[in-house]
Amino acid sequence: MELKEYFADFVSLFFPAICVGCDSPLPKGTQHICPSCQYNLPKTNNHKAEIAAFREKFDGIVSVAHVLVYCNFHKRGLVQKLLHELKYNNCPELGEMLGRWYAHELLLNGFAEEFDLVVPVPLHPSRLKQRGYNQSMAVSRGVAEVFKLPIAEEYLIRTKKSSTMTKMNKVERILNMQQSYRMMMPERLKDQRVLLIDDVLTTGSTLIACAEQLHLAKPKSVSILTLAAA
Ligand SMILES: [Zn+2]
Known part of the structure; x- marks a missing residue:
């Protein structure tokens, strides 16, 4: 030993x-x-049978090829504990591990050749400094490792810090988020199949804003992957 x-x-x-x-x-x-x-783990298995409620968050707003969600989120449940640990307890390794687990399942179910590169949802630089890491980047590292894909971290940036959106309706949330992200180096994403990754899918306004920015680069497609959905 x-x-x-x-x-x-x-x-x-x-x-x-x-x-x-x-x-x-x-x-x-x-x-x-x-x-x-x-x-x-309360897996959604929506890569085998699509769950309309996840896709409906994007329908008619932004084009997405696949919406892949690993687990269902329940209040005070296992997944809430995992996400809390990942986000607030200095545990990016947990995100990487869950990313790897999910990517292995997707690989075994026909997703091996579906994507060209991974883009994590970015954090605002001040939030990144405060937390020390981007939890979406952690998940992205796990997924990218299994799929053997490059991570395009610098292509999408967060320009505005989030404001409280609890009193906003869906349209107001989307408008608010739309001004929060900006596409950099759009020529690099042209004709690529992009996999956009976040830790959790809630209202969808963050992922919609990011997907809209990615579409400015004229990629072949944009898909979404999250560890959980509420
Ligand atoms: Zn246990």
């Missing part, structure tokens, strides 16, 4: 790593999520 491994075992005797979902100690060889919680 290597010294490093020996030391890790020694530390875990006193500080066992626990599952984000159920707080039980993690078996050796697993990270963040125990096998039982992994098995019980």
Whole structure:
């Protein structure tokens, strides 16, 4: 046994790593999520049977080829805990891992040749500085690794910080978000099949604003992938 491994075992005797979902100690060889919680992930499986409610968020507003959502989000459920850990608890590795898991499933279900590059939904620079990482970038890294795709991080930028949108209706939200992102280097995306990635799909206004910007570059298609949908 290597010294490093020996030391890790020694530390875990006193500080066992626990599952984000159920707080039980993690078996050796697993990270963040125990096998039982992994098995019980509430997957949407909408790559096998499309769920109209997800696509309807984009219908008539912006053209999207695929809308891929890994899990269903329930209040106080497992997925809410995972997303909270990913976003607020300095755990980008969890996003990468979930991105890899989902991409493996998609690879096995005919999506191997569907995309040319990955674009993460960007964070505003001040938010990035505050959090230290972009959770969408973390998910993108996992997906891109499995699909062996480049990540085009610098093509889409966030120009405006978010304001509270809780009192806005759908149209107001979309208009508000539309001014928040800007396409850079559009020539690089021309005729590409772009996979736009975020951690969660809620009203869709963020992803609509980003997809609209991507379409300015005349890509072949824009698809959307998120870890969860509310
Ligand atoms: Zn668990």
